[in-house]
Amino acid sequence: MPKYAQRMYDMEDTAIIIRNLFNAMSDAEMISFGGGAPATEGLPVDIVREICNEVLTYEKRGTEALQYGSVLGVKDLREAVVNFLLKPKGIQASIDEILIVNGGLETMNLLCQVYINPGDVILVESPTFVHCVEIFKMFQAKCIAVDCDEHGLIMKDLEEKIQKYHPKFVYVIPTFQNPTGKTLPVERRKKLAELGTQYDVIILEDDPYQELRYSGEAVSPIKYFDKSGHTVYANSFSKIFSPGSRLGFVYASKEIIMKLFDAKTATNSHTSTLAQVICAEFFHGGYFSQHLKKICEIHRQRRDVMIKCIDQYFPTNTKRVFPDGGLFTWVELPNNINTTDLLKEANENKVHYIAGESFFVEANGKGKNCMRISFGNVTPEKIEIGMKRLGSLIQSKI
């Protein structure tokens, strides 16, 4: 058989992590704190069925939903983004600055298509979202980690590394960060937007969790502070509507959107009109705000149970993040615990998490005593059972 392209070899180490992640999802017995899914119990099944019944007719939106659509996306879904998701944050966007994509991750892929030549540098948080690193590596980018403290990216280290490496992008998940659950403070966000302008670097702001806030005050996106068009705002409908619909959006300058348009036509033409029409009706039909309250309540309860379980079952010198929202917490265990080694035994006990090491592009053993724990799609009862198991296992290694 013909040889694979070079990019497949360059991404291989990260691809293995992603493959294992998906494989663990298929074991129904497993209590999985691994994946980043929201609560199945909170999915808007009845709402979606009602919407289909109402609008999938020849008279209303049936043929629109089933026929080819526009590359940028269904118009009233882009309007929903502008009015329901951006305007409440003080952002005045136009629908020409919005592109609907096939799930939040696709934005990272398309933006790499537009900007990344092999060898280009992308600065990432330490730790960062491993699935996006897979995308960056497929484009043969060089990922360099920027130091983080308890609030996220450290601006001094970031600016030095921008000067040193001349990156194309700074990739950042500022709100309820993946994997740590941390939220970047407003002054650093403002500074990030300014650094993008000053050094002509794209700030790629990945913000899929920000609507899922359970405590504390909302913080403006980095994009809010962007005056030059250097910040690109990527978001997803997976957490607030449905992951299975595979819908996300990107908000960027018209110039960037026009290039993303080309990359999108050369990827898959456009995103499912069927899913888009249903999602647009979810917003314009007035379902969103009530639904958001409901799912925040479900996830808040799970977070609280999870935090209680960590404090109860894990070793006393464990450090953990209390996330004000989102789906994850990050745990730092005593130094002698290796979470990568531990995972095999945990899986035998039918508990899954993601080992901390996976999230560090440094690959120097950093995070080897850490783990990302997702509470989004595990019921409180199972959180209790799974964390007790995991706690016993960890205690037995000390």
Added chain:
Amino acid sequence: MPKYAQRMYDMEDTAIIIRNLFNAMSDAEMISFGGGAPATEGLPVDIVREICNEVLTYEKRGTEALQYGSVLGVKDLREAVVNFLLKPKGIQASIDEILIVNGGLETMNLLCQVYINPGDVILVESPTFVHCVEIFKMFQAKCIAVDCDEHGLIMKDLEEKIQKYHPKFVYVIPTFQNPTGKTLPVERRKKLAELGTQYDVIILEDDPYQELRYSGEAVSPIKYFDKSGHTVYANSFSKIFSPGSRLGFVYASKEIIMKLFDAKTATNSHTSTLAQVICAEFFHGGYFSQHLKKICEIHRQRRDVMIKCIDQYFPTNTKRVFPDGGLFTWVELPNNINTTDLLKEANENKVHYIAGESFFVEANGKGKNCMRISFGNVTPEKIEIGMKRLGSLIQSKI
């Protein structure tokens, strides 16, 4: 702003064609023989609504449809591919050899991710589908045209060019070809599969129209003759179910599917489960065969009207293909007609087609007197009106 990646410059000439194509689609006054959409009147709107009502409940498939799913795709949709689309063609596939993608085109993108380094050669038909050329150029492949006669690819020229250029892929649309509507005879299909094996080249068989046959005998896919796993079979649900659902599939060896899995996770994780569940029920609920009969009848009538109109309104020395199926015919006008120049005037008269030149990667003026005419999504009445207008315009230039 940062400089774009090199691939965006390499694809620019083709991207312009694709942009214009999508823009022409948005003019509601236009009678468009341009795009490749199937009949809006044939879309299964009532069936889809019924399915949603039936299965989008908490008890049945509601949470499956709205939650994250598997990378390869929903299991019973892959089973539908195996049993409803491949088995009737004498092909015994396993579901591990099937990956569900976001529309037929995405397979070309993912296969390029897996195999194409910049500068790699892809052999294509002359003429070929311009939208796939956009994808190949985004991956910085060098597209080289292989000569075709009235039946399609000429095997002698193909083998010589394989020997000369050592291509990674031969890209071919063997059935009701895009843009010409021609069908490759069975002996050439067999030979193509053999050449793939003999020279270690991927035969990329793009076959989205093959179920839409209105006359003549069915011909086995190239993949049917593949003994070594060198043929990759790309297909789409756009023409037989719904373009707006954005569903397609690829059937290939397990080894290739596993690499496409990695490329898929680094593109958009997986295809919409919502759309997949509905499409799976469309097959397993027994709707497919009746629906296929219905849409074949609609398109057969449109083809017949279109052929009659060409013979009636176009100059007597016009050559045209009589397609046994699919959505296109190909017209060769007298030599002095330049269809690229003519398009502007046609658009002023609210008629659209795609100029022949666009489909030739040779870019040496080949096809300048040709046009691709789609009859799929224009009613017989509008075909009559549009073709009369277009015929008058052409007659005025002779």
